[in-house]
Amino acid sequence: MSSTYGENLKLSLFGQSHGPAIGMILDGIPAGLPVDLQKLQQFLNRRAPGQNDWSTPRKEEDRPEFLGGILDGFTCGAPIAAIIPNKNTRSGDYDNLKNCPRPGHADYTAQIKYGGFQDAAGGGHFSGRLTAPLCIAGGLCKQWLEEMGIQIHSHIYRIGGIGDDLIDPADPNLADIPLDFPVISSNAAKRMRDTIAQAKSRGDSVGGTVECAVTGLPAGIGEPMFGGVESRIAQIVYGIPAVKALEFGVGVDAAALPGSVNNDPYTVENGTVKTLTNRSGGILGGITNGMPLIFRATFKATPSIATEQQTVDLQTGEAKQLEVKGRHDPCIVPRAVPVVEAAAAIAIYDMILGNTQTSRRKV
Numbered sequence: 001m002s003s004t005y006g007e008n009l010k011l012s013l014f015g016q017s018h019g020p021a022i023g024m025i026l027d028g029i030p031a032g033l034p035v036d037l038q039k040l041q042q043f044l045n046r047r048a049p050g051q052n053d054w055s056t057p058r059k060e061e062d063r064p065e066f067l068g069g070i071l072d073g074f075t076c077g078a079p080i081a082a083i084i085p086n087k088n089t090r091s092g093d094y095d096n097l098k099n100c101p102r103p104g105h106a107d108y109t110a111q112i113k114y115g116g117f118q119d120a121a122g123g124g125h126f127s128g129r130l131t132a133p134l135c136i137a138g139g140l141c142k143q144w145l146e147e148m149g150i151q152i153h154s155h156i157y158r159i160g161g162i163g164d165d166l167i168d169p170a171d172p173n174l175a176d177i178p179l180d181f182p183v184i185s186s187n188a189a190k191r192m193r194d195t196i197a198q199a200k201s202r203g204d205s206v207g208g209t210v211e212c213a214v215t216g217l218p219a220g221i222g223e224p225m226f227g228g229v230e231s232r233i234a235q236i237v238y239g240i241p242a243v244k245a246l247e248f249g250v251g252v253d254a255a256a257l258p259g260s261v262n263n264d265p266y267t268v269e270n271g272t273v274k275t276l277t278n279r280s281g282g283i284l285g286g287i288t289n290g291m292p293l294i295f296r297a298t299f300k301a302t303p304s305i306a307t308e309q310q311t312v313d314l315q316t317g318e319a320k321q322l323e324v325k326g327r328h329d330p331c332i333v334p335r336a337v338p339v340v341e342a343a344a345a346i347a348i349y350d351m352i353l354g355n356t357q358t359s360r361r362k363v
Helices: 037-047 107-114 122-124 130-146 186-199 229-237 253-257 333-353
Strands: 008-014 022-028 066-068 080-085 152-157 209-214 243-248 267-271 272-275 294-298 309-312 320-324
Touching: 008 130, 022 130, 037 066, 037 130, 037 209, 037 333, 080 243, 107 122, 130 152, 130 333, 152 186, 152 333, 209 333, 229 243, 229 294, 243 253, 294 333
Parallel strands: none
Antiparallel strands: 008 022, 022 080, 066 080, 152 209, 209 294, 243 294, 267 272, 309 320
């Protein structure tokens, strides 16, 4: 099923943007794992809408209600089920979208796929609203990975043409950056916020890139060929709405580097094999090599914009000018940062569960 992810754990997402609730079921999780609900809520708050000028004005508390799987602060071995009620919906803003699809959105393809039976309000099941239950599952997996000494941190790598400071891929340090607008450089942060504000004032939107660093991963996680770390992460990250590109390590820049430069020389440090550089992004042959795992996810600009755009009336075949109503992010990238972390945590925890050389608490 397209709304289910995982080989050793099984994550299913359900609900629509303007339905009564959205939610997730996370199955295959061992019993006895601690769950810090306060810490989880803090993680969900990073993604929640309606908190600042660069997000949608739709305000939702995003407080999960757990229906099963957690007892007295620990997993109990049963599937973990949780919902988030949708309390601030305006479905009437989307009445015209089944017949007049938004350019850049899934309205047209959903109409063709589901023959008009899909829920068009707020994008339905195609909405970024579904990343909230994804963050429930990812926030839990992130906690369990931290128990193993594995940390996941991300920052805004680029918004529009404005880039953040570069990290050292061999020794990334993102733990202390601000969480509300996660950028290393305060100067870049201001320029990025200005870029978003300018796009918003024009009735437009802007895209960007999130860079994620996973530290503490041991060598030997992942499989060759189709079970590689890149493949498993890509599958879930591409499930995040608006992701259009993904690269690991130096990514596309590897095409311009000779092997003598692109290769990461080996060394031994305190009895552990490491590499002097990390152009591979911590992955060789689909398997982790013990260096930080580095990848970047690029998001297109939000397709729902206030500027009039050309579309067609699917009933008459006539060209139409469409003015999108509703409440939308002028840039989804800042709120996407914890979503990328959540996706990475789910993928990595799934692989660790399947690694025959790892245990529940210690890698």
